[in-house]
Each structure stands twice: as structure tokens, then as C-alpha cells.
Amino acid sequence: MTGAKALEITQKYPQVHLLEQTQQLKALLTIIRDQNTNRGDFIFYSDRIIRLLVEEGLNHLPVVDNVIETPTGSKYNGVDFLGKICGVSIMRAGEAMEQGLRDCCRSVRIGKILIQRDEETAEAKLYYAKLPSDISSRYVLLLDPMLATGGSAIRAIQVLLDHGVEEDRILFLNLLCAPEGVAAVVLNFPKLQIVTSDIDDGLDEHRFITPGLGDFGCRYFGTD
Numbered sequence: 489m490t491g492a493k494a495l496e497i498t499q500k501y502p503q504v505h506l507l508e509q510t511q512q513l514k515a516l517l518t519i520i521r522d523q524n525t526n527r528g529d530f531i532f533y534s535d536r537i538i539r540l541l542v543e544e545g546l547n548h549l550p551v552v553d554n555v556i557e558t559p560t561g562s563k564y565n566g567v568d569f570l571g572k573i574c575g576v577s578i579m580r581a582g583e584a585m586e587q588g589l590r591d592c593c594r595s596v597r598i599g600k601i602l603i604q605r606d607e608e609t610a611e612a613k614l615y616y617a618k619l620p621s622d623i624s625s626r627y628v629l630l631l632d633p634m635l636a637t638g639g640s641a642i643r644a645i646q647v648l649l650d651h652g653v654e655e656d657r658i659l660f661l662n663l664l665c666a667p668e669g670v671a672a673v674v675l676n677f678p679k680l681q682i683v684t685s686d687i688d689d690g691l692d693e694h695r696f697i698t699p700g701l702g703d704f705g706c707r708y709f710g711t712d
């Protein structure tokens with residue numbers, strides 16, 4: 489969808505931040521979307537986009553003024569991040585984004601949430617959650633590369649809120665999203681922010697994002 493329609497979505501939902509659509513980003517997305525891309529390249533180029541997402545996510549954290557003195561004895565009017573952060577990955581695909589976060593934020597704490605669809609009820613069910621004990625006082629970078637229907641994301645966000653995280657302290661980072669998923673997350677949690685590298689056309693009958701890139705977890709981790 490990149491182009492007019494994706495921009496329309498970001499205008500409708502100002503809490504959705506689309507990475508600047510540079511030719512470089514487009515080239516990276518082209519590689520990971522290509523069904524002929526081998527696993528090594530898929531990992532390498534996905535990691536590059538993940539790094540861009542993390543860097544952009546950090547731009548949306550609040551800062552306070554911090555005046556320091558440089559070795560020349562001059563003052564520099566800088567800033568400092570206001571609060572502490574942590575990451576939370578939605579297993580399993582979200583784990584692929586953990587290293588990108590660690591590369592930018594040394595020693596960052598990272599929690600994990602496992603959610604799976606109950607095949608009978610179609611409900612997104614929570615199987616496991618391990619989160620930093622002081623998560624309620626942190627800004628949370630929630631990691632999941634694909635925002636499709638929004639079912640798992642909504643369940644995961646609910647888990648964070650149940651642990652005392654404030655909605656406006658959650659930044660959801662993903663590589664690709666479907667308009668349906670964006671709408672579902674934003675309507676349920678209007679104060680949360682989404683950072684994404686592209687907004688696609690929609691979902692197919694298997695709830696895969698189209699044009700998409702296929703199954704991210706299988707391509708990244710080399711499983712079927």
C-alpha cells in the first residue's frame with residue numbers, strides 16, 4: 489500500500505509512525521519480501537530494518553533538558569531520556585527483534601509473552617508471560633514483526649496493562665502491518681504508539697499480510 493493509502497492511515501491515526509520511505513528502506517523491504525531471498529539475506533536485511541525501527545522508536549520517548557560541560561569548558565544544552573525502558577517480545581517472531589533493541593540499548597531488560605490462537609474458539613490465548621518486576625514504571629518497546637489481525641497484539645497489550653504499564657508508555661514496533669491490525673490496535677488502545685516500516689494492502693484468507701513477506705518467524709528462524 490505504501491504511498492497515498494499508507495499516508496492516509498498515518499493521517500487518520502497520528503499515533504502510527506511510518507518510517508521515512510527512503511529508497512534505501514524500499515530496497516531493504518524488496519529483499520525481505522522477495523520469495524527467492526535466502527535465509528541469510530532475509531535475516532541480515534530484516535535486522536537492518538529492525539535497527540531502523542528501534543532507532544525511530546527511541547525518537548518517541550520523552551526527554552528532559554540536560555546541560556553538560558564539554559572538554560573545552562563550554563556548556564552544551566543537551567537532553568537525557570526521561571524514564572527507564574524495557575523491551576517485551578511477542579514469541580516467537582518478536583524474539584528476532586531483541587538483538588536490534590540490545591544493539592541500541594545496552595543491557596536492556598527484555599520480557600517475553602507467548603500467545604497462541606485457540607483453534608476452537610479462535611481466541612488469542614495467553615500461554616506464558618515473563619516480564620521485568622518493575623515494568624509498571626518503565627516505557628515498553630513491544631516487539632512483533634507482523635501486525636496482521638491484531639489479535640495477538642491486543643492480548644499482549646492487555647497483559648502489559650494488567651501488569652500496571654501505562655498505555656501511553658507503550659511503543660509497538662513492527663516491520664509490516666495490515667490496515668485491519670492497525671485499526672484494531674488503535675481503536676482498543678488509542679494512547680499507544682505504533683512504529684512500522686510499511687502498511688500493506690490487507691489480509692488473505694489465511695490471515696497473512698498481502699503483499700507481505702510470508703511467515704516471518706519461519707523465514708527468520710529457518711522452520712516450516
Ligand code: URA
Pocket residue numbers: 581634636695696697698700701702703704705
Ligand atoms: N505473521 C506472519 O509471519 N506473516 C503474516 O503475514 C502474518 C502474520
